[in-house]
Amino acid sequence: MDVLDCLEENVIYEVLVVTGSGNAHNVSPFGLRYVDKSFVLDLFPNKTLLNIKKTNSFRVYFLYDALLFTRALLDDVSVSQLEESCHCSVLCDVGSMESGMLSDTRGKNIITRIIAKPTKIMTNNSTLPLINRATNHIIELLVDFSRYEYMDADVRSNFKEKVVMYEKIIIKTGNEKHKKAIKMIKERIE
Ligand SMILES: Cc1cc2nc3c(=O)[nH]c(=O)nc-3n(C[C@H](O)[C@H](O)[C@H](O)COP(=O)(O)O)c2cc1C
Numbered sequence: 001m002d003v004l005d006c007l008e009e010n011v012i013y014e015v016l017v018v019t020g021s022g023n024a025h026n027v028s029p030f031g032l033r034y035v036d037k038s039f040v041l042d043l044f045p046n047k048t049l050l051n052i053k054k055t056n057s058f059r060v061y062f063l064y065d066a067l068l069f070t071r072a073l074l075d076d077v078s079v080s081q082l083e084e085s086c087h088c089s090v091l092c093d094v095g096s097m098e099s100g101m102l103s104d105t106r107g108k109n110i111i112t113r114i115i116a117k118p119t120k121i122m123t124n125n126s127t128l129p130l131i132n133r134a135t136n137h138i139i140e141l142l143v144d145f146s147r148y149e150y151m152d153a154d155v156r157s158n159f160k161e162k163v164v165m166y167e168k169i170i171i172k173t174g175n176e177k178h179k180k181a182i183k184m185i186k187e188r189i190e
Contacts, residue, residue: 003062003088003123007034014139016061016072016086017041018079019051025079026051027072029142032060039092041114049112056094058116061086066138066174070181073142074188088123092116107150134174137166138181145185160189 007013012031020026026047033040039060043049052058063086071077082089094116102111144159151159163186170182 003121004034004037004090004118009033009035013062014069016063016069016077016082017048018059018061018082019048019055021055027077027079027082029069029072029139029146035115037117038095039090039116039118041116043112043114044109045112049114052094052114053097058092058094060090060092062088062090064135065177066135067177067181069139069142070184073146074184083124086124088121090118090122091120093119132173132178134170134178137170138174138178138185141166141182141185145188148189156189163189 010033012033014029015032016027017030017032018025018027028046028048030041030043030048041058043052048058061082063082065085068077068081068085071081094114096115097112099110099112102109141163144162148156148159163182167182167186170178174182
C-alpha cells in the first residue's frame with residue numbers, strides 16, 4: 001500500500017522537515033497538510049524557507065519521537081538519527097510558492113505557502129502507530145516554545161505553569177526519552 005494513501009486530506013500532521021544541500025542540513029518541525037496529492041507547508045520567515053527557496057526541494061520525515069522533535073527545535077539532530085527513527089520519509093519538489101500577510105497573536109507576519117509534489121518515498125520501519133499522551137504533550141509544549149521569544153511576561157508565565165502541569169503527565173505516562181525532552185524544555189525556560 002502506498003503510504004501516502006494513509007494520509008487524510010487537510011489534516012495537519014506534525015513532521016520534521018529537512019532542507020539544505022551537501023552536508024549542511026537543517027531539521028525543523030512543521031505542520032504539514034496533504035491536499036490533492038501534494039504537500040502544503042505554511043512557513044513563517046525561517047531557515048527552512050530560505051533553504052527551500054535555494055534548492056526547490058525538501059524531505060519530510062514522518063516519525064513519532066518526542067525527543068527528536070525536541071532536539072530538532074531546541075538543539076540539533078542529524079539526518080542519520082532521523083533515518084533510524086522515522087517510519088517513512090518523502091522527498092518533495094516544490095511546485096509553487098506564494099507569500100501573503102498573516103495577522104495573529106505574534107502581530108503581522110509574512111507567511112509563505114509552499115505546495116510540493118512527493119517524488120520519492122522511502123519506508124523504513126513499520127511499528128504500530130501507538131498513541132501516547134506524553135508525546136502529545138511534548139509536541140504541544142514545543143509549538144508554544146517555538147513562539148517563546150514573541151511572548152510577553154504574562155504569556156511566558158502562563159507557559160511556564162503549563163510546563164509544570166504537563167511535566168506531571170509526561171512523567172506519569174512517558175518513558176526516559178520523554179523525561180529527557182521535558183528536562184530540555186525546562187532548561188531553556190529557566
Ligand atoms: C510541532 C510544531 C509545528 C510547527 N509548525 C510550524 C509551521 O507550520 N510553520 C512555521 O513557520 N513554523 C512552525 N513551527 C515553528 C518552527 O519549527 C520554528 O519556528 C523553527 O525554529 C523554524 O526553524 P528554522 O529556522 O530552522 O526553519 C512549528 C513548531 C513545532 C514544534
